[in-house]
Amino acid sequence: MxxxxxxxxxxxxxxxxxxxxxxxxxxxxxxxxxxxxxxxxxxxxxxxxxxxxxxxxxxxxxxxxxxxxxxxxxxxxxxxxxxxxxxxxxxxxxxxxxxxxxxxxxxxxxxxxxxxxxxxxxxxxxxxxxxxxxxxxxxxxxxxxxxxxxxxxxxxxxxxxxxxxxxxxxxxxxxxxSFPDMETMRRIVDVHFPDIRESLLTAALTRFYEIRDMSGLKKKPSTSEVLDWLKLLLAEDLSAEDLRAPGKDALPRLHGALLKNEQDVHLFERLAFMARGGR
The missing domain is CATH 3.40.50.300 (P-loop containing nucleotide triphosphate hydrolases)
Known part of the structure; x- marks a missing residue:
């Protein structure tokens, strides 16, 4: 057994x-x-x-x-x-x-x-x-x-x-x-979304781990939350380019699946403001 x-x-x-x-x-x-x-x-x-x-x-x-x-x-x-x-x-x-x-x-x-x-x-x-x-x-x-x-x-x-x-x-x-590394996360995603496009998966997971590594984040998104996010990305038929377009410091698309409190949303808003030169 x-x-x-x-x-x-x-x-x-x-x-x-x-x-x-x-x-x-x-x-x-x-x-x-x-x-x-x-x-x-x-x-x-x-x-x-x-x-x-x-x-x-x-x-x-x-x-x-x-x-x-x-x-x-x-x-x-x-x-x-x-x-x-x-x-x-x-x-x-x-x-x-x-x-x-x-x-x-x-x-x-x-x-x-x-x-x-x-x-x-x-x-x-x-x-x-x-x-x-x-x-x-x-x-x-x-x-x-x-x-x-x-x-x-x-x-x-x-x-x-x-x-x-x-x-x-x-x-x-x-x-x-331990929190899954990129390769393990790919295996987890494959169980739930076996037909996801490789380009979208790479872009989404890259963005996801960038968010988790951000300094000052109050609640890091978890495995269950990245799966919810991917489900929404597929439902909206978004592409890898859609995820890269706003830039690293901008709020991610459909961020409500990943960020679960206003403090973390405000953190992204401040970073985006600073990236624009404070204008």
Whole structure:
């Protein structure tokens, strides 16, 4: 059972090594990288490549670790008891399974995605240490212990919004997805737009990397954004000459796909103004 990438996902050699090492070690794979570099999609593609079901847990700022295990709905039980509902006699009726529970009792092996773990409270990763280590947890309301039938492949993503605790990091296999170089980006584009003209692709990627290398840019455009931009360029039937015409310091055509805040738009406007001699 080896991951080698898929027809729709270009995985570099070091990324495939990281995925397969984590699977062999039976440790969570912690994936970091710029937003838009395919961290979340990696879990889906690993599942597709290995023919496994995927269970996705998308973490928010209000998410608690306990929600990944289960939640006990005491309010509903109290309400039902007041209404004389017979369901109150079985506490299991008020236990809501979380994503870890689903992964633990899944028939056969599964892929568990814990997405953007750094969005949650700093204690969130520590609260999952024992469950991810032992692959089991106790349900206090029913007295049962839920154990993983097959250890799931756990992929955890982070955008580095918060530092993760050392105790948590020690239990993970770590990989940082570097931003794709020009050649890798060409392979990625070829998956999505196999018929794109070579001249347009060269001009677009040259312009894209020039923008990423600009000093003072608040948010560098990502892989997903260059794919959106290329889709628009093709829809508008623009040519390589259309991209080169305005000059290096001018706003790129259809810049809304690449620049996502007014500060970066104003930066281009100032550069264009200076290039015209301040007139």
């Amino acid at each position: 080896k991951f080698t990438g898929t027809e729709t996902y270009v995985a570099t050699a070091d990324l495939t090594v990281a995925v397969n090492a984590a699977v062999t070690l039976e440790r969570p794979l912690l994936v970091k990288g710029e937003p838009g570099t395919g961290k979340t999609e990696l879990a889906r593609q690993v599942a597709a490549s290995l023919g496994l079901p995927i269970i996705e847990w998308h973490v928010k700022s209000t998410t608690r670790a306990q929600q990944g295990l289960y939640e006990y709905d005491a309010v509903s039980r109290l309400r039902d008891s007041q209404l004389g509902d017979e369901r109150v006699n079985d506490v299991r009726n008020y236990i809501r399974r979380g994503k870890l529970w689903d992964a633990f009792v899944s028939e056969g092996r599964s892929v568990l995605l814990i997405d953007e773990i750094d969005k949650a409270d700093i204690e969130f990763p520590n609260d999952l240490l024992q469950e991810l280590d032992r692959m089991e947890f106790h349900v206090y309301e029913t007295g049962e212990t839920v154990r993983a039938q097959r250890r799931p492949i756990v992929i955890i993503t982070s955008n580095n919004e918060k530092e993760l605790p050392d105790a948590f990091l020690r239990r993970c296999f770590f990989h940082y997805i």
